[in-house]
Amino acid sequence: MTSRVRIVGRRVVVVAVVVLQVGLVARGYSSDQKQFAFQMFPESSTWRADVVRVTVDGRRVPIERQWSGYRWDELVRSRGLTYPSIRHHADAGLANQLAFLDAALDWVADNTPRDRQTRYLEAKVTSWHNADPPRVEVLRSHPREGAG
Amino acid sequence: MNAAAVSAAPRVRGVTAAFDEMLGRPVSMRALALLRALAGPAVLLHLQPFLSDAWDGRIYSDAFYEPYAGWYPEAPRTLYVGLLLLAAVAAVAMSVGLLTRLATATTFLIVAYNLFLSTTHFHNNRAYLVVVLGLLAVAPCGRELSLDAWIRRRRGRPALDLSAPAWPLWLLRFECTAIYAASGLSKLVDPDWFGGTVTWQRVVQSRDQLHAWHLPDWAVSVLTNRSFHTGAAKLIVITELFIAVGLWRRATRYAAVWVGVVFHVAIGVSASVQVFSYLGIAALAIWAVPSARDRVLRIDPTAPRQRRLGAVVRGLDWLARFRVEPASSGSRLEVVDRDGTTICGASAVALALSRLPLTAWFALPALLLPAVRRGRREQTTVSGAANTPSDP
Numbered sequence: 001m002t003s004r005v006r007i008v009g010r011r012v013v014v015v016a017v018v019v020l021q022v023g024l025v026a027r028g029y030s031s032d033q034k035q036f037a038f039q040m041f042p043e044s045s046t047w048r049a050d051v052v053r054v055t056v057d058g059r060r061v062p063i064e065r066q067w068s069g070y071r072w073d074e075l076v077r078s079r080g081l082t083y084p085s086i087r088h089h090a091d092a093g094l095a096n097q098l099a100f101l102d103a104a105l106d107w108v109a110d111n112t113p114r115d116r117q118t119r120y121l122e123a124k125v126t127s128w129h130n131a132d133p134p135r136v137e138v139l140r141s142h143p144r145e146g147a148g
Numbered sequence: 149m150n151a152a153a154v155s156a157a158p159r160v161r162g163v164t165a166a167f168d169e170m171l172g173r174p175v176s177m178r179a180l181a182l183l184r185a186l187a188g189p190a191v192l193l194h195l196q197p198f199l200s201d202a203w204d205g206r207i208y209s210d211a212f213y214e215p216y217a218g219w220y221p222e223a224p225r226t227l228y229v230g231l232l233l234l235a236a237v238a239a240v241a242m243s244v245g246l247l248t249r250l251a252t253a254t255t256f257l258i259v260a261y262n263l264f265l266s267t268t269h270f271h272n273n274r275a276y277l278v279v280v281l282g283l284l285a286v287a288p289c290g291r292e293l294s295l296d297a298w299i300r301r302r303r304g305r306p307a308l309d310l311s312a313p314a315w316p317l318w319l320l321r322f323e324c325t326a327i328y329a330a331s332g333l334s335k336l337v338d339p340d341w342f343g344g345t346v347t348w349q350r351v352v353q354s355r356d357q358l359h360a361w362h363l364p365d366w367a368v369s370v371l372t373n374r375s376f377h378t379g380a381a382k383l384i385v386i387t388e389l390f391i392a393v394g395l396w397r398r399a400t401r402y403a404a405v406w407v408g409v410v411f412h413v414a415i416g417v418s419a420s421v422q423v424f425s426y427l428g429i430a431a432l433a434i435w436a437v438p439s440a441r442d443r444v445l446r447i448d449p450t451a452p453r454q455r456r457l458g459a460v461v462r463g464l465d466w467l468a469r470f471r472v473e474p475a476s477s478g479s480r481l482e483v484v485d486r487d488g489t490t491i492c493g494a495s496a497v498a499l500a501l502s503r504l505p506l507t508a509w510f511a512l513p514a515l516l517l518p519a520v521r522r523g524r525r526e527q528t529t530v531s532g533a534a535n536t537p538s539d540p
Contacts, residue, residue, distance in 0.1 A: 002172060002313075010171050010315050011164075017319055025330045033267060036275050038330035041419065042338070044349035076212040078268045089353060100214075100268065107212045130340040131349060 032099040034092065045094040047127040049084040049101060049139075053118040060122070063108075068115040075111070076104045084123065094129050098139065101125065105141035118144055171315040175438035178310065178468045180289035180317060181245075182505070184252060186430035187280055188243025190423040191255055194277055195236050198262065202229045213266035220264065231258050242284075245294020252290070256281035272327075273424035279323045280431060287316035293466070310440065317438060324431050325392045328408075332388030335381070342385060344377030351377070387411055395435055402502075402512055405432050409509050433467060433505060437486075440468035444484040445500055446475040454481045457497060464504040495523030 021036065028037020052060040053067060063072040064085065073082045079100045080088045090097035105121045112118070121141040128134050201207060207228055215222070223231060235258035241251035260278045263269050290296050291308040300307065335341040351358070351371050358368050370376055387407060394404030409429055416425030445461055447454040458472050475482070483496040491499055498520045501511035514520055 007168050007172060010313065011168060014171055014315055014319055018322060021323065021326050025326065025333075028330070028334070033270075035267075035270055036279075037334075038272055038275070038327045039334040040272055040331040041346070041350070042334060043340070044346040044353065046353070074211065078212065081212070089350070103214045103267070104212045107214065131345045 032093075032095040034096065039093070041091075042093045043090060043130055045090040045097075045127065045129045046087050047090050047094060047097055047125060048087040049123040049125040051084050051105070051121060051123045053115075054120050054122055055117045056119050057117075063121070067118070068112065070108075070112050070115065072108070075108050079104075090127070094127050098125060098127065098137075102139045105139060109141035109144045115144075116146070120144060171318065172313045174309075174311040175314040175317060176310060176440040176468070177287060177289045177312050177317075177438075178292060178440050179434045179436045179438060180284060180287045180320070181291070181293040182433050182466050183280065183320075183430055184248070184284050184289045185243050185245065185293055186433070187277075187284060187427070188239045188255075190277055190427045190430070191239035191242075191259060191281070192236060193423045193426070194259065194274060195232060195239070198232050199236065202232060208266055208269070213268050215266060216264055222265065231261070235259060235262075245290050245296050248290025248294050248296050249285075249288070252281065253285040256285040271422060273422045273427065276323075276327060276427055276431075277423060280320065280427065283316045283320045283323070288312045292468075314438065317434060320431070320434050321395070324434065325395055327428075328388045328395075329392035332385050332392060335385045335388070342381060344374070344379070344381040347381050347384065348372075348374050348377035401435055402515075405435060406509060406512050408432050436467045436469070439486075441471045442486050443470050443503070445470045445472045445496075446479065446482045446484070447472065448477055448479045448481070449474050450477045451481075457481065457500065460507075461500055461504065464506050466505050467503070469503040470500065491523060493523060495520045 024036035025038065028034040028039050031037075034042075051063045051072070053063060054060055061067065062085075072084075076082055080091065080097070081101055081104050084101065088097075101123055105123060109118070109121055120143050123139045124136065125139060126134050126136050198208075207225055209222065209225075222228075235255055238251045238254040238258070241247055242255050256278070259274075259281055263274050263278055288308075291310055297307065335346075338346075340346050355368070355372060358371060363371075388411070390400075391404050391408045391411065394400035394407070409432065412425040412428040415421055415428075445458065447458040449455055449458075461470055462472055470483075480492045481496050482490050482492045483499050484490050485499070498511055498514040498517075501507040502515055504511075
């Protein structure tokens, strides 16, 4: 004989999973991050970015050049961000891709303690949403503490 | 309480009771046991890049990553690598069915933990893998196709009940179709997708790859033609939605499974989707009717061809569709279907092969051949069996 608790528990778990899944699918239409929304191959959009370090003396140094023993392609190895100057497909959509690039700028700014020169990182992004004309925008990391 | 509410109450109770009965109904766990065995390699493939990095002395936190939440615990390096190794060992144990429940739960917990460590770890195929592992972990799917069952038999202990409450299976079916439905719907409502712009641009962007595949010029020309994609995109959307809906309907289930296999193979060949295609095809096993050995294959053991078919069915009947029984010498090969229909000869061979996971995709179209359909109809008439549609 199945206990009442077990029956109700089963019911609650099943309904909760279904509601959660439907909610996550719905959330995928409004969020840059689309976890469990299962929007596969959503766009043909592409993007590229010129990422520079803006130093305390105002220089703009491309991240393709090593600095303080750091290399961008070692610091950022995932989500198609390793070589930002090359035009890439935004495989999970442009908004998702640029959200990751923005987060990567912040992460690099926070995790390069030997670098005393960089005030912030900046990415000048050119993006092509599907067949739309290119759009240019600038993303910046937060200002680094202790620079200079 | 008003009168309408009073009259609605028994109806609500009835619906709730029916829902509870559906969730608690004991069904065969065979399909989940098979999926469990197939999920192990998917986990190993999924873990491979993480383990490869760990082998080179790198883990996720050595490069850009983004936690979902500050409170989420991050294991120290050694422990993290140890967890990855433990997940790999657990995945193997899960696949072979050794300490199955523990192994499956361990695999699920570590794979899920790793997925939620960073937003950068997220991919749809990994999400699906976590969903599958989570539901396998709550289902008692280690009582067959497992070393646990074998060890139990060797020790002379009675076999455990092979059926269990159906709710993990129903939930997995829901998740399986939610993926196709969500994917298809997102494309349907996006004019760029439904109009063909997205697929056309992707193919044009990948033109070099087309040439690398040594496709003939006319094929490249068709694939990069804008007009072709106006139709192709709609076909893709309809395919995804058909799989999502078709799997639920008995009349269309075989077709949906067949199309699903083609769909996943096409994705696996044309795109980098990690374990998605493998897992997607493996998960189609859950659409088998959750009852075991309810068809009979009768073979004449003295007839070499029939004996060979019997061996094939015994070896490849991973979903336990058939009981193979000997028939008297000189008998024709026959299959007694779930509804009592007896089918003989070529029709029986086609039916048997269409119910085995490895041969189903090839054999299912044979069931549409007029001769095979006629064979089934005639036998139904002769046997006078109930002519209800056969469950998958």
